[in-house]
Amino acid sequence: MPRRLIAARPDEVAFRIGTGVFALLLIAIVLGIGIELTRESMLSIKEFGLSFWFNDKWDPVLGEFGAKAFIWGTLYSSILALAISTPIALGIAIFISELAPAWARRPLVFVTELLAAIPSIVYGLWGIFVLVPFVRSLELATPAWMKAIPLFSGPPLGVGMLSAALVLSIMIIPFTSSVAREVLRAVPQAQREGAYALGATRWEAIRMALFYARTGIVGAVMLGFGRALGETMAVTMVIGNNPQISWSLYAPQYSMAAVLANEFAEAANDLYLHALVEIGLVLFIITLVINVLSRILIWSMGRQPKPRPVRTVAIAAAERA
Amino acid sequence: MRIRWRKALSHLVVLLCGAAVLVALVPLALILFYVVTQGLTSLNLDFFTHMPTPVGETGGGMANSIVGSLMVISIGAIFALPIGIISGVYASEYKGTRFASVTRFAADTLNGVPSIVIGVFVYGVAVLPFRQFSAVAGGVALGIMMIPLIMRTTEELLLLVPLSLKEGALALGATRARAVFTVVLPAALPGIVTGVLLSLARIAGETAPLLFTAFNNRYFSTSLTQPVSTLTVQVYTYSIAPYQDWHRQAWAGALVLVMMVLTCSLLARIATARLERLHRGG
Numbered sequence: 001m002p003r004r005l006i007a008a009r010p011d012e013v014a015f016r017i018g019t020g021v022f023a024l025l026l027i028a029i030v031l032g033i034g035i036e037l038t039r040e041s042m043l044s045i046k047e048f049g050l051s052f053w054f055n056d057k058w059d060p061v062l063g064e065f066g067a068k069a070f071i072w073g074t075l076y077s078s079i080l081a082l083a084i085s086t087p088i089a090l091g092i093a094i095f096i097s098e099l100a101p102a103w104a105r106r107p108l109v110f111v112t113e114l115l116a117a118i119p120s121i122v123y124g125l126w127g128i129f130v131l132v133p134f135v136r137s138l139e140l141a142t143p144a145w146m147k148a149i150p151l152f153s154g155p156p157l158g159v160g161m162l163s164a165a166l167v168l169s170i171m172i173i174p175f176t177s178s179v180a181r182e183v184l185r186a187v188p189q190a191q192r193e194g195a196y197a198l199g200a201t202r203w204e205a206i207r208m209a210l211f212y213a214r215t216g217i218v219g220a221v222m223l224g225f226g227r228a229l230g231e232t233m234a235v236t237m238v239i240g241n242n243p244q245i246s247w248s249l250y251a252p253q254y255s256m257a258a259v260l261a262n263e264f265a266e267a268a269n270d271l272y273l274h275a276l277v278e279i280g281l282v283l284f285i286i287t288l289v290i291n292v293l294s295r296i297l298i299w300s301m302g303r304q305p306k307p308r309p310v311r312t313v314a315i316a317a318a319e320r321a
Numbered sequence: 322m323r324i325r326w327r328k329a330l331s332h333l334v335v336l337l338c339g340a341a342v343l344v345a346l347v348p349l350a351l352i353l354f355y356v357v358t359q360g361l362t363s364l365n366l367d368f369f370t371h372m373p374t375p376v377g378e379t380g381g382g383m384a385n386s387i388v389g390s391l392m393v394i395s396i397g398a399i400f401a402l403p404i405g406i407i408s409g410v411y412a413s414e415y416k417g418t419r420f421a422s423v424t425r426f427a428a429d430t431l432n433g434v435p436s437i438v439i440g441v442f443v444y445g446v447a448v449l450p451f452r453q454f455s456a457v458a459g460g461v462a463l464g465i466m467m468i469p470l471i472m473r474t475t476e477e478l479l480l481l482v483p484l485s486l487k488e489g490a491l492a493l494g495a496t497r498a499r500a501v502f503t504v505v506l507p508a509a510l511p512g513i514v515t516g517v518l519l520s521l522a523r524i525a526g527e528t529a530p531l532l533f534t535a536f537n538n539r540y541f542s543t544s545l546t547q548p549v550s551t552l553t554v555q556v557y558t559y560s561i562a563p564y565q566d567w568h569r570q571a572w573a574g575a576l577v578l579v580m581m582v583l584t585c586s587l588l589a590r591i592a593t594a595r596l597e598r599l600h601r602g603g
Binding site: 011012014015016018019020022023025026027029030032033036037039040087088089090091092094095096099108111112114115117118119120121122123124125126128129130170173177201202203204206226229230231232233237257260261264265276277280283284287288290291292295 | 337340
């Protein structure tokens with residue numbers, strides 16, 4: 001075994017251990033996050049147990065903590081955002097990878113990815129001063145018969161679930177579309193050629209490619225979902241920060257990340273702090289599961305990278321990350 | 322006549338996909354438009370050179386926040402660079418091993434962790450024990466966000482370097498460490514620089530992990546162990562406050578942030594442009 005022989009050299013061992021320590025550090029950080037969050041939420045876990053998740057009362061003054069309203073707000077806003085952004089993101093991915101002329105691809109990729117480069121806080125600022133007033137005017141214009149539907153009931157505040165879902169959907173478009181684009185790239189050209197040879201129209205050939213890539217596409221959508229769940233600043237600034245559970249798009253609500261951003265630095269006692277950390281812990285676990293699942297799906301596409309220019313590899317690696 | 326219907330459907334889908342691109346471009350254009358117009362009219366020299374004024378007084382700037390942001394970002398980079406690059410070296414040098422896969426998995430996991438959760442973690446390990454918000458804590462939080470990105474780019478780019486380069490060095494009697502750090506790593510450097518710049522672009526706009534690590538500071542501070550003001554947190558504070566003049570400054574701050582982020586990602590693309598030409602030509 002020549003490998004064993006090489007490994008026995010002292011400088012070889014030193015190199016492996018020396019670099020391995022840094023890799024270990026990286027692993028330790030991830031484990032550390034899980035351990036630290038659990039340790040710092042022990043008080044709350046012991047005090048409330050499972051009821052923490054099914055209680056919608058959040059009253060720091062009386063020391064009553066239930067996270068149900070925040071979980072609701074996070075899931076509701078993320079699912080709404082997904083519903084809005086998925087068709088758009090997939091449309092963009094299809095357009096760029098299947099339809100656009102070759103010269104237009106690079107600029108289009110660049111422009112859609114600009115959306116990912118804009119900081120969350122800038123989305124929030126724009127949300128407060130541009131989107132929220134616009135949404136309020138929409139809400140004011142709601143006809144009476146529509147207001148009778150629970151989805152559109154409530155006073156026209158502007159801030160609320162609708163604004164949050166809109167901002168979120170804009171923010172996750174680039175993530176979903178760039179992964180979906182990569183996945184479509186991995187579909188063998190023969191699939192499309194075969195479809196065309198059988199007399200398929202353009203859309204029918206694209207549908208073949210989409211079907212071939214379905215697991216990866218689901219992965220791409222889930223990756224966007226993971227982003228939406230953890231998004232903090234923009235949501236905090238437009239969702240209204242009111243812990244209530246409501247189907248209404250107009251109602252100000254709250255999310256897990258937003259309550260952390262707003263209340264963490266002000267948590268006056270240990271129980272309060274631990275309750276907040278527990279929300280962070282659950283956010284950590286949920287996003288972890290979603291991300292691992294989506295990566296498994298994307299990998300299962302068997303993306304065998306073709307030789308690509310260095311710049312593309314570097315940027316793609318960074319963007320995937 | 323089914324074929325006509327199928328063709329019509331096909332055209333419709335093509336049209337819808339094109340429309341999807343336009344739909345995404347509208348908010349992008351709107352955001353950039355507002356940031357640039359509102360930002361430009363609010364941006365002046367005072368913004369860069371003056372301190373925040375007390376509530377109610379107009380004028381002033383974000384000099385302390387700009388310095389604070391640069392400080393926190395530098396601390397993050399100093400923290401993240403060695404861990405990211407060297408663990409990337411490990412993962413590419415020992416790519417078949419289980420430990421390398423675990424490292425890669427850890428990096429991908431860390432990447433998906435919401436930034437606010439990283440803030441909570443750093444609060445627990447770097448703020449709570451010292452009972453003190455600090456610039457270092459903020460830097461560590463940002464650094465943790467940079468690590469996976471740097472690690473993954475380093476790894477992928479090292480794998481692109483032709484094996485013969487390393488073998489040549491080894492054949493001349495170099496140790497593995499020598500071969501990697503003086504031959505392979507420099508060959509991949511422009512690509513790694515791209516990765517680092519992109520990771521900087523990503524953390525330069527981060528607010529959530531700084532809220533309860535670096536916190537905020539009304540005053541000018543360059544102390545590593547004191548809370549420090551940063552551009553992003555300052556923009557947040559100003560944007561949710563009820564003062565017109567603060568809103569104006571928030572837009573100015575947003576413009577500066579967007580410029581910073583775009584400069585980083587532009588530099589990232591330039592860094593590899595030459596290398597890419599070489600590869601294409603070669």
